[in-house]
Amino acid sequence: MVHRALEVADVFRSLGPTWRQSANLSLGQLKVMSAIEQCRSAALGGHVLLCEGCADVVIAYNSCRNRHCPRCQATAARRWLEAREADLLPVVNFRRIGAISFSA
Known part of the structure; x- marks a missing residue:
């Protein structure tokens, strides 16, 4: 059985109404919550994709394109x-493995 990862949209959908009241x-915050809740769902519409190789049909829902949405901005x-990793120098990093104390 495959379990889908919990997303921010799932949390907003389940706990959002209570959070909005309290x-x-x-x-602006309410608009962001609403956009994330509706992202890639039937609420924003969608389109049908057809694979020309195997004739598989997939429904793809539209995204909210909100700059705060983790799904839309993940890419x-x-x-x-x-790009930041490409800027790093190719050096070996040291990590702390313990502490020592020196006495005089």
Whole structure:
């Protein structure tokens, strides 16, 4: 059995209504929550993809494209991280394995 990873959208969908009532959220924060909840769901529509090789049909839902959405920005974040890693010098890093004390 394959388990799907829990996402921010799942948390917002299950706990969002309670959070909205108890927290003092700005209009901008409410819009971000709503966008993340609806991201890649039927609420934003979608399109049908057909594989020309095997004739497999897949429904792909549209994304919210919100800059705060972890699903929409995951690719951009990965590209940014790869670019930063490319900037690193190829050196060996030391890690701390313990502490010692010196007496006089």
